[in-house]
Amino acid sequence: MYRSFTTLMALGMAAAAPFVPRQDAPRKLLIGTPAQIITADFNGASFTVTTKSHQPQTAPSWMIYREPNLVYAVNENGAEVNLFTLDENKANPTLVSTATGASGVVSLEFNEEKTRIVGASFGTGSYDIWDIQQDNSLKLLKNVEIPGPPAPGQETHRAHQALLDPSGRFFVIPNLGGDSIIVVDSESDSYAITNTVDVGAGSGPRHGDFVSLNGGSQATHYIVATENSNQLVLFALTYTGATIEFAEVQRLSTYGPAFPPKDPSTAAAGELVIANNGRDVYVSNRLSGNETDSIAHFALMADNTGSPALHFVDSVSSGGILPRMFSLGKDAQQEIVFVANQGGNTGVAALKRCPDTGSLTEEPLATLKMEDVIAEEFVGTPNVGPQFIQEI
Ligand SMILES: *[C@@H]1O[C@H](CO)[C@@H](O)[C@H](O)[C@H]1NC(C)=O
Numbered sequence: 001m002y003r004s005f006t007t008l009m010a011l012g013m014a015a016a017a018p019f020v021p022r023q024d025a026p027r028k029l030l031i032g033t034p035a036q037i038i039t040a041d042f043n044g045a046s047f048t049v050t051t052k053s054h055q056p057q058t059a060p061s062w063m064i065y066r067e068p069n070l071v072y073a074v075n076e077n078g079a080e081v082n083l084f085t086l087d088e089n090k091a092n093p094t095l096v097s098t099a100t101g102a103s104g105v106v107s108l109e110f111n112e113e114k115t116r117i118v119g120a121s122f123g124t125g126s127y128d129i130w131d132i133q134q135d136n137s138l139k140l141l142k143n144v145e146i147p148g149p150p151a152p153g154q155e156t157h158r159a160h161q162a163l164l165d166p167s168g169r170f171f172v173i174p175n176l177g178g179d180s181i182i183v184v185d186s187e188s189d190s191y192a193i194t195n196t197v198d199v200g201a202g203s204g205p206r207h208g209d210f211v212s213l214n215g216g217s218q219a220t221h222y223i224v225a226t227e228n229s230n231q232l233v234l235f236a237l238t239y240t241g242a243t244i245e246f247a248e249v250q251r252l253s254t255y256g257p258a259f260p261p262k263d264p265s266t267a268a269a270g271e272l273v274i275a276n277n278g279r280d281v282y283v284s285n286r287l288s289g290n291e292t293d294s295i296a297h298f299a300l301m302a303d304n305t306g307s308p309a310l311h312f313v314d315s316v317s318s319g320g321i322l323p324r325m326f327s328l329g330k331d332a333q334q335e336i337v338f339v340a341n342q343g344g345n346t347g348v349a350a351l352k353r354c355p356d357t358g359s360l361t362e363e364p365l366a367t368l369k370m371e372d373v374i375a376e377e378f379v380g381t382p383n384v385g386p387q388f389i390q391e392i
Helices: 003-012
Strands: 027-033 036-044 045-052 063-066 070-074 080-085 094-100 105-110 116-121 124-129 139-145 172-175 180-185 190-198 205-210 221-228 231-239 244-253 270-273 282-288 293-302 307-318 325-328 336-340 346-353 366-369 388-391
Touching: 027 063, 027 336, 045 366, 063 105, 063 388, 070 105, 094 139, 094 205, 116 139, 180 205, 180 282, 190 244, 190 270, 221 270, 231 307, 282 325, 325 388, 336 388
Parallel strands: none
Antiparallel strands: 027 036, 027 388, 036 045, 063 070, 070 080, 080 094, 105 116, 116 124, 124 139, 172 180, 180 190, 205 221, 221 231, 231 244, 270 282, 282 293, 293 307, 325 336, 336 346, 346 366
């Protein structure tokens, strides 16, 4: 998008341009803040907010989109999952139905066939399985509590994310309260826990992602960002038939060697995303104590023994504080990273990503000011900005 924008600029400046190039359609974004679902357009150089849909008392801190116009949104402050439809401009969410499951759900994921949704409950340390086959509306199939005591010093298990593995059979759930990762088997609607991976005392695994370095449909590796120890943990995976086994390969600081947090006592790693190229790994570093927080970039590369390892590349400002979530654009080259900051002056930023190097440009292509994206009732309250952003 950035490239086509500069091309348009160059053509626009040439007075004798013989034709008007086609203007790419704007990208459509879904943004969640406490008490609001926001839709916005991004044209490569600026954002236009198309809807600020007030959802009082709710926190749509995670949403999943299904073509052509369906949005499933959690209410992190309650126990509902809400189904909305969007209009033809992917704006104006209309509430269709509401279903009640575990409280404090913070992540939703479809199964391969998009007949089920798994919801991870941070509040209760459990996960919900929803049947969405009938009218797309949500029918609770089961809720599974993570068994056993939580990790020492933790009140409860806390399921933080549900992520479908590339084979389409297993969901992997980082359990922040258990210092563990659980593997859930979707086969025959079992959704039973088939493996519990110890991530280490005091780690607090939060969000992760898969990578398949041999191009196969099974992931070869998984990387998780830990919120309490601010680490990236790289695991090599083995599919046994009944589950996925995890073997730890490497563990390193989410800040890399060059940019330590000003305040390590508050630092809390947030989102983790691996680019389509299987090389570039991004992690958001929150509450660093610095003027703004940051997104660090690591490269997953083979070392001289031939086994892959993570290497710190660089780090850029997120433009604000508490970048709870960021996501890569939908284009194949993933040339834009969209960032949601809960605090600071910049609520939303679009950063240019170089597809060749994977580096992000610090100066944003476009931003939305915090005051323009928070709900009216929260004016003057800190850290009530965007919690979620996704191109749809
Ligand atoms: C954050 O602050 C620490 C301590 O002052 C400093 O060493 C580090 O470089 C800063 N990080 C960034 C990204 O500027």
